[in-house]
Amino acid sequence: MNNYAQRIYEGLQQELPWQTEFLQSVFEVFDSLDPLLDSNDKYEHFRILERITVPERIIIFQVPWVDDKGDILVNRGYRVQFNSAIGPYKGGLRFHPSVNLSILKFLGFEQVFKNSLTTLPMGGGKGGSNFDPKGKSDIEIMRFCQSFMRELQSHIGPDTDVPAGDIGVGGREIGYLFGMYKKIVNAHQSVLTGKSLNFGGSLIRPEATGYGNVYFALEMLKTRREDFDNRKVMISGSGNVAQFTAQKIINEGGKVITMSDSSGSILCKEGLTHEQLEFIMDLKNVKRGRISEVSEKFSGIEFCAGQKPWQLTEADAALPSATQNELELEDVKALVKGGCVCVSEGANMPTTPEAVEYLLANNVLFGPGKAANAGGVATSGLEMSQNAMRVGWEAAEVDRKLHDIMRSIHSVSKDAADEFGAKDNYVLGANIAGFRKVADAMIDLGV
Ligand code: NDP
Ligand code: 2IT
Numbered sequence: 195m196n197n198y199a200q201r202i203y204e205g206l207q208q209e210l211p212w213q214t215e216f217l218q219s220v221f222e223v224f225d226s227l228d229p230l231l232d233s234n235d236k237y238e239h240f241r242i243l244e245r246i247t248v249p250e251r252i253i254i255f256q257v258p259w260v261d262d263k264g265d266i267l268v269n270r271g272y273r274v275q276f277n278s279a280i281g282p283y284k285g286g287l288r289f290h291p292s293v294n295l296s297i298l299k300f301l302g303f304e305q306v307f308k309n310s311l312t313t314l315p316m317g318g319g320k321g322g323s324n325f326d327p328k329g330k331s332d333i334e335i336m337r338f339c340q341s342f343m344r345e346l347q348s349h350i351g352p353d354t355d356v357p358a359g360d361i362g363v364g365g366r367e368i369g370y371l372f373g374m375y376k377k378i379v380n381a382h383q384s385v386l387t388g389k390s391l392n393f394g395g396s397l398i399r400p401e402a403t404g405y406g407n408v409y410f411a412l413e414m415l416k417t418r419r420e421d422f423d424n425r426k427v428m429i430s431g432s433g434n435v436a437q438f439t440a441q442k443i444i445n446e447g448g449k450v451i452t453m454s455d456s457s458g459s460i461l462c463k464e465g466l467t468h469e470q471l472e473f474i475m476d477l478k479n480v481k482r483g484r485i486s487e488v489s490e491k492f493s494g495i496e497f498c499a500g501q502k503p504w505q506l507t508e509a510d511a512a513l514p515s516a517t518q519n520e521l522e523l524e525d526v527k528a529l530v531k532g533g534c535v536c537v538s539e540g541a542n543m544p545t546t547p548e549a550v551e552y553l554l555a556n557n558v559l560f561g562p563g564k565a566a567n568a569g570g571v572a573t574s575g576l577e578m579s580q581n582a583m584r585v586g587w588e589a590a591e592v593d594r595k596l597h598d599i600m601r602s603i604h605s606v607s608k609d610a611a612d613e614f615g616a617k618d619n620y621v622l623g624a625n626i627a628g629f630r631k632v633a634d635a636m637i638d639l640g641v
Contacts, residue, residue: 406569
């Protein structure tokens with residue numbers, strides 16, 4: 195690693211040894227910046243690495259709420275406002291018991307470069323809570339969201355910080371959060387994205403992350419004259435991103451042979467049908483059930499308790515769409531052995547560093563999350579544009595814009611990789627292209 199980057203990284207390691215996910219995300223970006231930093235000393239002169247790795251502001255707050263039994267519970271709430279050089283802070287909220295500052299800082303740091311790649315004017319942020327939505331009633335979810343927003347509202351705004359969904363935060367939660375914000379400020383503002391169509395949402399936003407990942411993967415495959423037609427694809431997760439990744443793969447003629455949740459995976463060797471996927475969407479989004487129930491309903495679908503998809507069988511491509519560090523070295527060894535040619539990250543940082551290295555060394559097309567899953571936040575940006583113009587675009591128009599953005603992210607990442615002699619290395623290309631725009635903006639804006 196470049197000397198300057200190494201020094202800053204070691205400083206962070208010493209200062210924040212417990213923030214392992216954050217350190218992992220910083221290492222991955224810094225490791226790509228060598229050729230840029232080696233050939234250009236302005237970034238060190240302006241202390242860009244020192245500044246870009248420290249959030250501009252972190253808000254931590256108490257979220258007290260009352261459950262259905264009348265008991266009082268207290269969770270932690272966070273918003274990490276990471277970098278606003280190129281636009282208002284923008285990024286999702288995650289509700290999951292594992293949420294802590296390390297995870298939100300890794301997600302916020304990734305978001306800065308991802309948003310830069312989208313071509314839209316959005317800075318990076320992330321937030322959430324260690325609240326576990328599983329098993330809670332709708333009313334409990336509503337009370338929690340209202341309490342969360344009661345505190346968060348004074349720190350966000352349509353030109354300041356615009357949160358959205360992430361793990362555990364979907365349309366239902368965004369509705370309750372937006373409802374509370376609107377009551378408090380007495381204004382109908384574009385302060386959240388992922389809203390329902392009835393009150394300012396955008397068509398294609400629910401689909402955007404999954405569709406965008408498939409568009410990105412198709413661009414990578416095109417460079418080798420490949421596509422998804424009749425190809426076997428493993429997907430992990432069964433939430434928002436996984437569902438619409440699966441839908442697009444089936445539309446592209448591919449076979450979705452796995453999906454999963456935290457209890458295990460389903461294996462469908464023939465490939466899921468649209469009808470089966472619709473059942474999964476209803477199970478997950480409405481009934482809020484477990485993925486094992488799919489194998490009880492359909493023959494030909496096997497449930498593998500406690501297993502991730504990757505080592506269950508062979509596949510041509512893998513699209514991890516659940517959570518960080520879910521695709522490890524042993525998993526990618528099995529994938530490569532089984533003939534996998536493409537891994538594209540729907541989730542944020544799902545592939546461990548050793549696994550990424552192995553995939554690149556074995557000539558597998560690898561789409562890093564900050565490029566491949568940027569379609570979600572890009573379409574959030576399109577939702578903000580529609581809100582500002584007080585219009586609503588048709589689905590085909592939003593989908594075309596999303597597709598154009600994903601093509602552009604692919605080409606800037608590929609071009610940056612080529613520029614620095616790292617052909618087909620989308621990790622290096624996306625990191626350099628994302629970083630350069632933000633860093634140059636920071637220099638232009640002064641200290
Ligand atoms: P959802 O909450 O809709 O779905 C999450 C899925 O991942 C569920 O199937 C869940 O299973 C599984 N999962 C979550 N945590 C774990 C875990 N620790 N171990 C195993 N499985 C787990 O979230 P999304 O689909 O929105 O997000 C999925 C990923 O995509 C995340 O990494 C997120 O950051 C990323 N992402 C999301 C975007 C969006 O627009 N929503 C945009 C870009 C990236 P279970 O229900 O059992 O917990
Ligand atoms: O990780 C992500 O990019 C998201 N969860 C979406 C963020 C957004 O603002 O739409």
